[in-house]
Structure formats: structure tokens, C-alpha cells
Amino acid sequence: MAQRRGRYTVVLDNPPSIRAAATVGSKKESEGPLGGMFDIINKDSYFGQTSWEKAESQMQSIAVSKALEKAGLQNTDVDFIFAGDLLNQCIGSTYGLRELGIPYVGLFGACSTMAESLCVASTFIEGGVAQTAVACTSSHFCTAERQFRFPLEYGGQRTPTAQWTATASGAAVLQNGDVPPFVRAITVGTIEDLGVTDANNMGAAMAPAAAMTIKHFFEDTGKKPEEFDLIITGDLGKVGSSLLADLLRRDGIDLGDRQSDCGLLLYDMEKQDVHAGGSGCGCSASVLCGHLLPQMREGKLRNILFIATGALMSPTVVQQGESIASIAHLVCLSTQKSGGVF
Amino acid sequence: METFWMMLKAFLVGGVICAIGQIFIDYTKLTPARILTCYVVLGVVLGGIGLYPRLVEFAGAGASVPLLGFGNTLAKGVREAIQTDGLIGVLTGGFTAAAAGIAAALFFSLLAALIFKPKEKG
């Protein structure tokens, strides 16, 4: 039975296993340092579709199919699918998963969606209402640009603090079982807002949310950063990562060189012109599913904290002068089903 | 020689007007859309008080091609329309003078949208 620890954290006594995971990416992602991790690459960012939105849906559809194939499961074996994306009404997920016939819970957590869907999926399994669940998300550079910023062909200049929305999707299959890694604990984030209004500086907007969730986790559990091999945030990028370290240091928490960020890993920061780093739900989802989980299965990583961060941004309210509210959800993953970290 | 001199002036004056726009982008919180809007309104004002036409005379395309020149064209159009048509010219002058630019942008864009498709950057 899951147990609450402190105010924010839930420790899973019967931790669900992440049985299999799959990733989909496009050209720019394939050219990055983690290009080799993707299960499926389509260099045509339209993914053979007629619109960018259809392309993004297609990515989620492919990612889920591939993950199920790797797990050796059928659609009918899945009790719930938890998915979301950046688009209005989560259409990336809705239309991508429309044909599957799997009970679907749509989630909106902006770029934190991978951690959010893992949180919900793992508690559903631990609570016994699901045997098998899928957690899935996606982002697409072109759908995000046209919804949040400018048309693709518009001649704008990005500031050095801007981040690049990844065209990628990740899906993970969770089950009761003994295949590592396991979801050992989750900390659901609180909505944080320290008044950042610059939509080209999402890392700065999200860093306080990440700091708060990490602090909550350590306070609730009494754990220390040294007990983890890696503490990796979703997509804070360069600016947000350095702010996160500063914020935590003020509270006496030093992550040291365990701290990393998916947005700094997905692209070549020097050569790929992504400014402050990668972002988008697909960024942390693909790095987790394609890079971190395999390293855990190989035993290279044993205990990690995955903290996906999301700027809960709406262009409408930002134009009305509102600041950017953010959230970060934490998932504690371990190669051990019991003992060890908890 | 005269031709070359004129091109050099167009290059220098046009370049400086653009560089000032970049200074606003890099050193202020003004978004590009706001800067463009300010440029056009400023062009109307500078054209209205008679300064901008002199710059156009001096630098040719260097002054007429930037959006300040668009504002200047609007002011000039209104002035001329009032001379010929009176009060109604206040309303007709601006759009009449700007018609070529706006109609060209509108129609060419319509054609382009029929032919081309947006692509992912870089």
C-alpha cells in the first residue's frame, strides 16, 4: 500500500516496474548526442502527415505501439493510458491515441507531463486498480511554435535564454512485476510563480518549481542528495539549471555534480543552435525513456530522481500581463524493488 | 560615380535605421512587433513635420525602404489628398498612398501560401 511521507511525497511499498519504453524523434534530435537512443526516427518532421498537429499525434501513436511491442503486449492488455502534451485540449494525445480503444486519462502538465503521467500511472497500479498502464507524452517544435510563438517562416531572432522545443515522444509501460527499474516514490509538485514574465526564459520561470519539489522530497523523506546517482530535471536548460542550483543552495541543499538536465543532454549545445537547451514534453520523455531507463537496466544508474518541469503557460494570460506559473513533479526510480533507497 | 554615391548613402542610412531597431530589441523589453509599430508611427510624425522627406531626398531607398519610410508615405499621402479632396482626404490619403505596398504583400502572400508549405527551421 502506498504511504504518504510528509506533506507532499508518496512512497510506493509495492513499486510498479517500468516494463518497457519507447522513443520517437525527428531529424534534429537524431543529430544530437543522444541520437542513437531513439527507437524510431523520421527525418520528415511532418511524419508523413498533412499538418504539424497530425504529425505530433502520429508520434504518440507510434511511440505507444512501439512500447507495447517491446513489452510484448496488446492494446487490450492495457488498463489505462495517461497522456498529455503542450497543445490546446491535449490534441496530440487525443488524436494520437484515438484508435487504441484504451481507457484514457488526459493530463496537462506542460513539459512536466512525463513525470505527471508516471506519478498517476504508478499510483493506479500500486492501488490495485490497474495491472498495466501506459504513460506517454510528446512535443513537436512546429506545433509549439505556431501555438505559443510565431509562424515558422516568420523572421524572428531568438534570445540566448530561449529553448528549443524537441520534436519527440516517449511512452513507458508500467506493470506489477519484477523487471527493473521501479517507481519507488513520487512527489507531486505545487504551483510556483516567482514573477517571471519573459516567455523566452522558461528555464528561469520553472527553476523555482523544481527547487520547491526537490526540497519537499528531501524534507519529506529525510534522504540526502548523496544517496542518488543522478538528480535530473526536465528541461530547465542552461539558465534554469544554474538558477536551480542557486535556489537549492540557499536552502542548504547541494546537488553537486549529480545535478543534470534533460534539456542539456538532448542536443549539442554548441553546434545545434538551441540557445539555452531543449524543452517540450518530448525532451524529458525521450531522455528518460531512451537514455536513463536503459542505463538503469544495464546497472549503470541505480537510484535516480527524475524531476520533469513544466511552465503552465498560456499566451492569452501572459499577454494580459500575468507571470508564468510553473510546476515540477518528481519520480524516484530505483533498480531495486525493495530496500536500498527506501 | 553619382550612382555609386547614392547607393552608398542608401546602404549607410538604411543600415543605421536597422541598427537602431536592433539596439531597441537587444537593450529594451520592446518586442519586435512593438518596435515596428513605433517605427511606422514615428515615420508619420517625422514625415508630418517635414524632416523625413529630406532624408528620403538624401538617402533614397535608404530612407524609403525601412518602415519609417512607410509612415512617411502615409503622411505624404494624407497631405496630398487633403489638397485635392479636402476633409475626405484625411481618411483616404493614407490607405491610397500605402495601397501598393499592402496590396502587393497581401496578394503575393496569398499566392505563396497556395504554392509553398512551411518547413521546420534549420
Add this chain to the structure above:
Amino acid sequence: MNLTKEEYNEMTKKASPPSPAAKNITMAFLIGGLICAVGQVLIFAYQNAGMDSELAAGAASITLVFLSVLLTGLNSYDNIAKVAGAGTLVPITGFANSVAAPALEFKSEGFILGLGAKMFIIAGPVIVYGVSASIIYGLIVYLFGLY
């Protein structure tokens, strides 16, 4: 986290790298200047073809608009603008790009509510406030008999 928004704003400023202003301003000057020089060449060409200077200036602007829309359609204008910044924004080519880009982008939502309705989503304010300023200027000219 005992931190006020003001304190965090200071931290953010320190952590955020500034725009490479010197490089940006230089490129804006060079490319913006170049576009204007091309405009001047076009004016000369049209004058040689027999147009008066005012007509030639108009024809040159239309040609620049055409070239900008073409480069936008060929997916090149945004790549030049990435380097040129205000150099491609401030000339009339930037205006044309800001009309063509949404036209292309929103065609997927249909010819009426997509392409047609959203074509001026960026360039609209320029026309609204430019024409309005010219009307106010015209009223002043008319009322004070400055014509």
C-alpha cells in the same frame, strides 16, 4: 524558499546571458543596409526604364516585397533573419515576411478562417496604428490649414 519576486528577478538577470548585442547590431546594419542598397539599385533600374522617381520608388518597394515573399515561401527568409535581426525586420521586406509567414502557416486551418483571417496577425498593428496616426496627422493639417 524565502525569496521575493524582486530578489528572484535579480538572480534571473544575473543567470541569463545577454544577447550578443555587438554582433547583432553589426549584422542588422550590414544586412539592413544591403537591402536598402538593393532597393536603390532597383530605383535606378526603374528610372532608366522611364519611370519618374516616385513611381520608381514604389515599383522598387513592390519588387522587394515580392522577393521577400518568395524567400519566405522558399523557407529562407527566417534563416537570414536569424542572423540579421532588425536588418530584415525593419525594411519593407520584414513587413512582407510578417504577412507571408502566417499566410503559409495557417493555410492548414482553411482558406477563410486560416489563411485569410490570420494573414495580418503580425502586420496588422503596423497598419492599424500607421493609418490611424496618418488620420490624426491629417486632421491637424486640415484643421490648422497647413496644406
